[in-house]
Amino acid sequence: MEEATANGRDDLYEGVRAVLVEPKDLPQIWGVLAELLEPACDRSFKQDTIHTLRRALMSGRDGLFIVLDGEDIIGAVTYTVTDYDTGLRLLDINYAGGVAMDTQMDVVIKMFRHLQAGLMCDRVRITGRKGWVRYMKQFGFTDTHYSVEME
Numbered sequence: 001m002e003e004a005t006a007n008g009r010d011d012l013y014e015g016v017r018a019v020l021v022e023p024k025d026l027p028q029i030w031g032v033l034a035e036l037l038e039p040a041c042d043r044s045f046k047q048d049t050i051h052t053l054r055r056a057l058m059s060g061r062d063g064l065f066i067v068l069d070g071e072d073i074i075g076a077v078t079y080t081v082t083d084y085d086t087g088l089r090l091l092d093i094n095y096a097g098g099v100a101m102d103t104q105m106d107v108v109i110k111m112f113r114h115l116q117a118g119l120m121c122d123r124v125r126i127t128g129r130k131g132w133v134r135y136m137k138q139f140g141f142t143d144t145h146y147s148v149e150m151e
Helices: 023-042 050-059 101-118 130-139
Strands: 003-005 016-020 063-069 072-083 089-098 123-126
Touching: 016 072, 016 101, 023 050, 023 063, 023 072, 023 089, 050 072, 063 101, 072 101, 089 101, 101 123, 101 130
Parallel strands: 089 123
Antiparallel strands: 003 016, 016 063, 063 072, 072 089
């Protein structure tokens, strides 16, 4: 499994790492993942449920990495790649959930960069609530769009 570690941070973050998860490995950890990702699916305005997200991950349509603190899963992040006719290629971060966010963000950002390079993406895009936009600015993200929807 490919992983990113929290090297270079103080001892508080020692042992925290991000690991890519293959579809074949999902069943063993799905219970924990569902707990972490279901709140994000519930806020997706019916774009996904935890069940549709599981199908997308099992089929390989969406990718997943987890954040481990020792052997404990403390975070989960899903992603896709979007190609535009202009040649632009984006790593889209769709769903994320976890605990101890400040503890895991260093390795999450490293994994974003690892995936961006490995998947030959021009940029990383996160779709989420406004609070995420404010939080992610400290890591170099810039808000480019806001989305609103109505039924």
